[in-house]
Amino acid sequence: MASGFESLLHRGSDVEYEFCCDTCEEKDVNMEAQFYCEKCSKYYCNPCAGLHDQLYSKHVRWGRKDMKKWPVAKTAINKLKVCQIHSGEKLRVFCENHSQMLGTVCHIYSHQ
Template identity: 45%
Template sequence: MADFYCESCVKFYCGECVNMHNKLFTKHASFGIGDMKKWPVAKKVEDFLLKCEVQKDESLKMYCDEHSELCCTKCAFLKHRYIVSSF
């Protein structure tokens, strides 16, 4: 289980392994569970969060000001024609 993330190595470490890592790489910044906001989001999670709920094969690429929601280009054309901007 990951307890630390090293930004320089781009790797996760358990509490035991991070001690050796920190001895070997004194200038690397490692972030513990308390600093999880500095950990990267896994690519699979990011892809899942950016998928359209209606058009399962489309990614969210636009924002509808009128409905205050993200949408894919297909939904933007079909349901959000008037006030849409890309992000």
């Protein structure tokens, strides 16, 4: 469920939101999503949600109070695919002793 994730993650001076507005993201703008439209399968910030509503008045959108209906965040999925110790290293190996996915570097040096 999405409610178990932090609303934002800090990485250096950048802020990465758990749910980013898809329309803004296409324009390389980082805005936190406030709504999700199931019919469009997209997240929207407040300004973009207003435009969405003008074009698609019959679409039902869910706000933050209905986040349990939102799909899992893209950043949460991406976070699961990449090693948290060696940034950029993809998870490729499962360590049975520790029951966790590992990147190649962690596997070689820490989980022989």
